[in-house]
Amino acid sequence: MAKTLVIGAGGQIGTELVVALRNKIGSENVIAADVKPTPSDLLSNGPYIQLDVLDREQVRQYIINNEIKEVYLLAALLSATAEKNPDFAWRLNMEGLFTILDLAKEGYLKKIFWPSSIAVFGPTTPKDNTPQYTVMEPSTVYGISKQAGERWCEYYHNKFGVDVRSIRYPGLISYTSLPGGGTTDYAVDIFYQAKKHKKYECFLAENTRLPMMFMEDAIRGTIELMDAPTETLTVRSSYNFSGCSFTPTEIANEIKQLMPEFEITYKPDFRQEIADSWPGSIDDTVARKDWGWKEKYGIKELAQFMLANVDIEKI
Numbered sequence: 500m501a502k503t504l505v506i507g508a509g510g511q512i513g514t515e516l517v518v519a520l521r522n523k524i525g526s527e528n529v530i531a532a533d534v535k536p537t538p539s540d541l542l543s544n545g546p547y548i549q550l551d552v553l554d555r556e557q558v559r560q561y562i563i564n565n566e567i568k569e570v571y572l573l574a575a576l577l578s579a580t581a582e583k584n585p586d587f588a589w590r591l592n593m594e595g596l597f598t599i600l601d602l603a604k605e606g607y608l609k610k611i612f613w614p615s616s617i618a619v620f621g622p623t624t625p626k627d628n629t630p631q632y633t634v635m636e637p638s639t640v641y642g643i644s645k646q647a648g649e650r651w652c653e654y655y656h657n658k659f660g661v662d663v664r665s666i667r668y669p670g671l672i673s674y675t676s677l678p679g680g681g682t683t684d685y686a687v688d689i690f691y692q693a694k695k696h697k698k699y700e701c702f703l704a705e706n707t708r709l710p711m712m713f714m715e716d717a718i719r720g721t722i723e724l725m726d727a728p729t730e731t732l733t734v735r736s737s738y739n740f741s742g743c744s745f746t747p748t749e750i751a752n753e754i755k756q757l758m759p760e761f762e763i764t765y766k767p768d769f770r771q772e773i774a775d776s777w778p779g780s781i782d783d784t785v786a787r788k789d790w791g792w793k794e795k796y797g798i799k800e801l802a803q804f805m806l807a808n809v810d811i812e813k814i
């Protein structure tokens with residue numbers, strides 16, 4: 500069995516992806532890698548390596564010496580954190596990608612997954628049902644890095660035949676591991692605060708509509724894209740990918756149905772401007788047609804699962 504490496508395995512997507520991949524192809528075949536020295540409990544049932552994605556030689560030697568054939572490159576700085584540290588965000592989000600794309604170009608890797616985001620869109624993009632192909636003028640450091648990354652992925656595929664696959668993730672909602680540094684993080688935080696304090700002060704305004712998705716859907720979609728036959732894939736930049744779409748008020752109303760005493764207040768901060776530059780909903784017709792994508796969770800199911808499962812000891 501060819502070995503798979505997940506870089507950035509300690510993050511919100513990485514943790515659940517490693518668990519799902521290990522269930523699918525065996526724990527010993529999925530190596531979790533992160534810059535942290537030791538794995539979280541959830542990752543401790545299989546191989547783990549401390550790896551700095553910015554150390555090109557370390558990453559190259561590990562992949563070549565261990566005959567890794569598939570890489571999921573998840574290490575990145577998200578939108579809100581990236582605005583505070585633009586130079587580092589650009590380096591982190593781009594340099595690791597080139598290291599991995601080059602290894603695939605040289606024939607060491609057979610397949611790569613690299614995550615993009617709805618942040619590739621900007622204030623001039625049509626906001627509702629944003630199409631796969633449209634105006635893209637991202638106004639955040641994170642969005643610029645993701646758009647540049649998409650261009651490079653497509654370039655390496657067209658010029659060198661690199662089998663790179665990508666998804667434009669919306670805000671991801673999960674209870675297993677916490678998100679860090681994103682603009683959509685409120686939609687996770689709200690459940691912890693609801694359970695702990697029965698109230699939440701939201702850093703986005705009440706009617707800010709953003710595309711969102713329950714993590715189980717996101718992980719399933721990612722694995723389905725990676726399993727899809729090459730010839731069915733028509734997009735080598737990154738696929739639009741939609742779950743559901745809601746505003747802070749709408750998710751608060753779902754929580755209130757389950758917890759009538761819950762109260763939400765609004766105090767928008769610098770993240771409001773980022774959110775205002777992003778689409779409210781996404782048209783993912785191409786993903787549905789090319790690899791059969793279909794979400795399972797809507798806002799109601801997502802709210803029920805989150806409230807039932809968030810563990811307030813984690814915050």
Ligand code: AKB
Binds near residue numbers: 577
């Ligand atoms: C963020 O908010 O930065 C991320 C994203 C939408 O890519 N969750």
